[in-house]
Amino acid sequence: MDIPIEKKRFTKSKIAMIAGSILLVSFIIYVIASSGGKSKLNVDTERIMVSIVKDGVFQENIPVSGIVLPITTIYLDALEGGRVDEIFVEDGAIMKQNDPILRLSNTDLELSLVNQETSVYNLLTQMQISQNAARQNTINKLNQMTDVENALIEATRVFKLNKKLYEQKAIGRNEFKESENNYNYQKQRMQLAVQILKQDSISVKQESAQANSSFSRTQSALKLMRKKVGDLVVRAPVDGQLTSLDAEIGQSKNKGERLGQLDVLSGFKVRADIDEHYISRIYTGQYGSFPFNGKDYKLKIKKVYTQVTNGRFQVDMIFEETIPEGIRRGQSLQIRLALSDEKQALLVPKGGFFQQTGGNWIFKLSDDSKTAYKADIQLGSKNTEYYEVLQGLQPGDKVITSSYDNFGDKQELILK
Incomplete structure (x- = not known):
């Protein structure tokens, strides 16, 4: 008789499968828990x-870039046009006031100076001739005045004498009247001579004043012309360093054309570029600082240039206390510009x-x-x-x- 064998409910393979499933579900739950929520x-x-x-x-501040510039820059322009004849110094030279930099030539200007000088000399000659003529005319009138005065004196003497003789019936009436008429005539001549001499004096003064005024204007024109010719020699207006000299021998320069610039070396300033976003918050008197050789130095805004170019505007800043030793023109600085108080x-x-x-x-x-x-x-x-x-x-x-x-x-x- 066969004995029935009871089939096992859980085999090893089933147990392994169940365990694996549990582990997989646990891992999935862990991953979900790890990735879910936070x-x-x-x-x-x-x-x-x-x-x-x-x-x-x-303290609110912004970083800006600045470049060191001379405290003052004077631009050298051609006051008169001309051809470059001579250059006395090289670019970068240290100049003293009135030192010559270059010389231009302008024949038209020089010819005008000669003509102006000739006009002044001609006018001076005419003035001298006119003054001599006026002086001679005055002398003649003074001589005439002397003759009239002498005639009046003689007529007065004769009239007074004849008047006494007529009263004494020593002379006739006709002779008396003749001396009286002559006296009155000489007296009128005297009055007329005085008026003529007075008018001559006034005329001489007016002519002299007009001549002096004309001569003075002509001299001023000559002085101006000489200055224009003198401006053909370009000189240093102040002490400083010559930079950006743009001139070559034989080159023609027009009036007003830029020749170069002179940097005053008595101090420095810093020109900084700032984003236009801050233009409403930038004003003169604001402070900035920058590090240099291990120290912090302060700057103060002196001038704001409100013109915006490529989204930026510029300010000029000056050193508030001391200028760092060793700083040079053209050096770049990184500046912290304060926008508020501490x-x-x-x-x-x-x-x-x-x-x-x-x-x-x-x-x-x-x-x-x-x-x-x-x-x-x-x-x-x-x-x-x-x-x-x-x-x-x-x-x-x-x-x-x-x-x-x-x-x-x-x-x-x-x-x-």
């Missing part, structure tokens, strides 16, 4: 920058995190510094080193300020 990412701490939030003095604020160092977050959130480390999670924040103004924290952080908080490019959309970082 996603995490393992991060090597050596590849991130961790900064500490702190209280400190904050104040106490909560500060977080600047970093690449801002490009991904826009300053709206940041990865904040846990108390044990083993993880970092997203924290909503609000940032205010910024300077070259820090952002001003308005909300979301406290002094002593540790945050990641390096770039978040590799973090994707992870909500939590596991720091290792």
Whole structure:
């Protein structure tokens, strides 16, 4: 008789399959649990920058680039056109005031000077002739005046004598009347001679004044012409260094054409380029600073050029206290330009995190510094080193300020 064999309910293969299924389901659940809700990412701490939030003095500033220039630059233009005949110095020479730089020639101008000088000499000769004629005319009138005066004196004597003789009936009436008429005639001649001499004096003065005025104008014109010819020699207006000299022997230069420039070496200024975004916040008197040879130096805005070119405008800044020793013309400087006064604020160092977050959130480390999670924040103004924290952080908080490019959309970082 056959004995029925009871089939086993769980074989080894079934148990293995069940165990494998359980492990697979567990792994899937783990993965789902790990990836669901708050996603995490393992991060090597050596590849991130961790900064500490702190209280400190904050001043809003912006970085600007500046270039060192002479305190004053005087442009040398051709006051008169001409041909370059001689160049006395080379570009870069140190000049003293009135030192000659170059000489131009202009034959038309030089001919005009000769003609003007001839006109002055001719006018002077005419004036001398006129003065001699007026002087001779005055002498003649004075001689006539003397004759009239003498005739009047004689007529007066005869009239008075005949009057006494007529009263004594020593002479006749006809002789008396003749002497009286002669007396009256000589008296009228005398009055007329006085008027003529007075009028002659006035005329002489007027003619002399007109002649002097004409001569003075002609001399002024001659002086001006000589100056124009003298301007053909270009001279240094002040002490300084000659730069950008643009002239060659035989080259023609038009009136007003730029020949070069003279840099005054008594001091320096800094010309800085600033983004037009800040044009409404830049004004004279604002301060900036820059490092040089291990020290910080202060600058102050002296002039703002409001003309915008390629999205930027310029300002001139002067050294507020001392000029750094060893600084040179043309040297570039990196300047921190202050836009506000100093104040106490909560500060977080600047970093690449801002490009991904826009300053709206940041990865904040846990108390044990083993993880970092997203924290909503609000940032205010910024300077070259820090952002001003308005909300979301406290002094002593540790945050990641390096770039978040590799973090994707992870909500939590596991720091290792």
